[in-house]
Amino acid sequence: MPITSRHLLGLEGVPKEDIQLILDTATTFREVLDRPIKRVPTLQGKTIVNLFFESSTRTRISFELAERRLSADVVNFAVAGSSVAKGETLKDTARNIEAMKIDMVVVRHSSPGAALFLSRVVNANVINAGDGTHEHPTQALLDMYTIREKFGKLEGLHVCIVGDISHSRVALSNIYGLQIMGATVSVCGPKTLIPKDIEKLGVRVYYNVEEAIRNTDILNVLRIQLERQDRSFFPSTREYHNYFGITKEKLEKAVKPITIMHPGPINRDVEISADVADGENSVILQQVLNGVAVRMAVLYLLGTGEGK
Amino acid sequence: MKILLKNGHIIEPHSGLDLLADILIVDGIIEKIGTKISVGASIQKYELDGKIVAPGFMDMHVHLREPGYEHKETIETGLAAAASGGFSAVCCMPNTNPPIDDASVVKYIKEKAAKVKNGLVDVFPVAAATKGREGNELSPMMELAEAGAVAFSDDGSPIENSEVMKRAMEYADMVGKIIIQHPEDRSLTKGGVMNEGFVSTSIGLPPMPAIAEEIMIMRDVMIAEYANTRYHAAHISTAGSVEIIRQAKKRGLKVTCEVTPHHFTLTEEVVRSFDTNTKMNPPLRTQEDIEAIKAGLKDGTIDVIASDHAPHSFDEKEVEFLEAPFGIVGLETALGLAVTELVHPKILSINQLIEKFSINPRKILNLPVIKISMGEKANLTIIDTEKEWRVDVSKFKSKSKNSPFNGRILKGKSCGIINSGIFCL
Numbered sequence: 001m002p003i004t005s006r007h008l009l010g011l012e013g014v015p016k017e018d019i020q021l022i023l024d025t026a027t028t029f030r031e032v033l034d035r036p037i038k039r040v041p042t043l044q045g046k047t048i049v050n051l052f053f054e055s056s057t058r059t060r061i062s063f064e065l066a067e068r069r070l071s072a073d074v075v076n077f078a079v080a081g082s083s084v085a086k087g088e089t090l091k092d093t094a095r096n097i098e099a100m101k102i103d104m105v106v107v108r109h110s111s112p113g114a115a116l117f118l119s120r121v122v123n124a125n126v127i128n129a130g131d132g133t134h135e136h137p138t139q140a141l142l143d144m145y146t147i148r149e150k151f152g153k154l155e156g157l158h159v160c161i162v163g164d165i166s167h168s169r170v171a172l173s174n175i176y177g178l179q180i181m182g183a184t185v186s187v188c189g190p191k192t193l194i195p196k197d198i199e200k201l202g203v204r205v206y207y208n209v210e211e212a213i214r215n216t217d218i219l220n221v222l223r224i225q226l227e228r229q230d231r232s233f234f235p236s237t238r239e240y241h242n243y244f245g246i247t248k249e250k251l252e253k254a255v256k257p258i259t260i261m262h263p264g265p266i267n268r269d270v271e272i273s274a275d276v277a278d279g280e281n282s283v284i285l286q287q288v289l290n291g292v293a294v295r296m297a298v299l300y301l302l303g304t305g306e307g308k
Numbered sequence: 309m310k311i312l313l314k315n316g317h318i319i320e321p322h323s324g325l326d327l328l329a330d331i332l333i334v335d336g337i338i339e340k341i342g343t344k345i346s347v348g349a350s351i352q353k354y355e356l357d358g359k360i361v362a363p364g365f366m367d368m369h370v371h372l373r374e375p376g377y378e379h380k381e382t383i384e385t386g387l388a389a390a391a392s393g394g395f396s397a398v399c400c401m402p403n404t405n406p407p408i409d410d411a412s413v414v415k416y417i418k419e420k421a422a423k424v425k426n427g428l429v430d431v432f433p434v435a436a437a438t439k440g441r442e443g444n445e446l447s448p449m450m451e452l453a454e455a456g457a458v459a460f461s462d463d464g465s466p467i468e469n470s471e472v473m474k475r476a477m478e479y480a481d482m483v484g485k486i487i488i489q490h491p492e493d494r495s496l497t498k499g500g501v502m503n504e505g506f507v508s509t510s511i512g513l514p515p516m517p518a519i520a521e522e523i524m525i526m527r528d529v530m531i532a533e534y535a536n537t538r539y540h541a542a543h544i545s546t547a548g549s550v551e552i553i554r555q556a557k558k559r560g561l562k563v564t565c566e567v568t569p570h571h572f573t574l575t576e577e578v579v580r581s582f583d584t585n586t587k588m589n590p591p592l593r594t595q596e597d598i599e600a601i602k603a604g605l606k607d608g609t610i611d612v613i614a615s616d617h618a619p620h621s622f623d624e625k626e627v628e629f630l631e632a633p634f635g636i637v638g639l640e641t642a643l644g645l646a647v648t649e650l651v652h653p654k655i656l657s658i659n660q661l662i663e664k665f666s667i668n669p670r671k672i673l674n675l676p677v678i679k680i681s682m683g684e685k686a687n688l689t690i691i692d693t694e695k696e697w698r699v700d701v702s703k704f705k706s707k708s709k710n711s712p713f714n715g716r717i718l719k720g721k722s723c724g725i726i727n728s729g730i731f732c733l
């Protein structure tokens with residue numbers, strides 16, 4: 001069964017079967033990554049551009065590795081800051097992509113909806129690698145893959161996302177994706193970083209980490225973006241760490257071991273203590289490896305698919 | 309020049325006039341109103357078949373963009389859009405470049421407007437309340453008023469500083485003019501692009517809470533009460549704002565407000581499309597807000613319907629959502645939306661519609677109310693409330709096409725205006 005869409009713009013409203021297909025396909029590619037020769041000819045002859053309007057070394061490298069392991073031709077196009085500020089609009093950039101006969105576009109942009117915008121103006125398949133505070137679907141897919149790898153399922157599990165929910169594309173994609181797959185999602189963070197009416201998305205809200213930990217199988221710890229602190233969403237990183245940071249002491253109060261995830265890069269000893277990040281229940285490095293496999297799956301399915 | 313309007317349904321809410329009759333206009337003056345006026349063959353005759361003839365409509369919140377942003381709109385194209393939308397008068401907002409904070413700019417606009425189709429559409433500039441619209445020092449209001457400014461506003465921006473607002477209200481009151489506030493507490497809307505709530509949370513767009521508007525209106529009402537002056541809140545958009553104004557009116561305060569057609573037609577749900585033509589300030593709100601606005605229109609809490617016509621060029625809007633400028637064009641859809649959304653569903657009577665589009669704006673601005681009687685200058689808007697039409701932005705007279713209503717079917721349209729002796733169909 002092929003994937004039903006031409007683009008991966010977000011996980012909101014994506015059919016369960018599509019997510020299942022991506023995760024299953026990723027399992028195959030995950031095996032490829034364990035082989036001595038980690039390369040398959042699947043996307044030979046396809047040209048993919050990585051269009052990054054925001055610097056994100058990790059996401060870009062993960063995509064690039066995935067593209068190269070599928071034997072695609074890769075073009076990296078990085079624009080610092082907004083394209084508009086540079087005088088060229090996103091639409092101009094898109095037109096250039098069209099002119100260069102690019103098959104697929106991986107786009108990272110600071111404006112929510114930027115990937116959708118691109119998908120409306122180019123013929124290439126568009127993959128959203130993070131659009132502002134909207135979605136980051138491949139991150140959520142690799143999170144789900146990692147959870148499934150460890151627990152053998154997603155349905156019935158409880159995932160708590162901790163941190164700056166208001167400014168997180170990772171949180172939103174995880175909420176949508178996990179709920180579609182039958183998991184229960186809660187969020188935890190200072191009230192100033194929980195967006196209004198989020199309960200209406202069917203998530204439970206905690207302002208107390210100990211309480212959140214008590215009811216969860218997995219903690220997905222988000223990076224605290226220190227650059228947002230100019231607007232003082234919380235008093236200090238020290239206070240944040242003391243009350244919302246994931247530490248061994250807090251985890252010891254849980255009734256069962258809790259799997260620790262983090263989309264990276266980590267601010268050690270701010271949102272997560274070093275011993276937890278490197279501890280036995282941490283799957284943070286598996287997330288990184290799985291990220292390549294999941295992105296290979298997405299690229300493969302969209303690049304060879306006939307989705308509408 | 310002689311014009312004969314046959315079988316018009318003449319409605320003048322303020323005098324109770326409501327009759328089916330012919331109107332004979334000679335050289336721009338109403339010479340006769342009566343049945344079966346017979347004239348010679350040399351006269352322009354129009355059969356109205358019972359269409360409504362109302363005192364000329366005024367849109368009291370329009371951004372004509374000239375001087376400074378002629379790529380978005382010019383006085384000429386803006387007034388063509390006004391005429392086509394059924395407005396024989398507009399107030400233009402001061403966020404031009406240079407802003408309307410100097411008498412020379414008021415004069416420039418008035419002179420230029422008078423030349424467009426020989427003054428078919430009257431233009432009443434709203435001058436800046438503060439120098440450079442910066443919210444610090446008062447603009448020269450007496451000079452501006454003398455040059456023709458009818459009100460003061462920093463629209464586009466709020467007057468944020470409470471002391472400046474108090475002084476602006478006091479000074480404007482002395483000049484006999486009203487302060488029109490763009491009500492927004494910007495400390496609460498920083499970076500925001502849409503209403504704060506479930507939709508903004510669902511799609512990750514930076515939010516602007518309803519309270520940002522309500523807090524500013526509440527403060528302003530308190531200042532107006534304290535200073536004993538009038539006050540007009542532009543483009544209110546939330547249920548809370550309606551309630552604040554309602555209570556202020558109950559207490560006898562001289563407070564008025566306006567609403568735009570998009571704020572009683574569309575909810576924030578349409579922003580899910582990330583279409584930049586759904587980005588405006590104040591942002592689109594919720595269904596509950598729409599219900600409250602309709603109730604406010606019905607019970608008279610909301611005095612005026614004004615379009616907040618905000619043209620932006622195609623290129624400026626065809627960008628990422630965060631980068632896109634706020635605002636949509638409205639002159640050519642305002643009347644159609646109001647008739648479709650308010651008159652046909654029986655929220656407003658035709659009389660109330662005419663009050664909100666013609667009588668009340670003029671009263672608020674201390675301008676003479678238009679009369680349809682013998683010896684008066686003919687200043688009329690003719691409306692076909694039954695006409696069904698599809699909005700087609702490519703047919704807009706406005707230079708800009710940034711409307712979220714393209715393709716929408718509306719019932720009700722202006723079929724012409726008469727002003728300055730000219731009949732414009």
Ligand SMILES: [Zn+2]
Pocket residue numbers: 463464465490542543589590
């Ligand atoms: Zn405004």
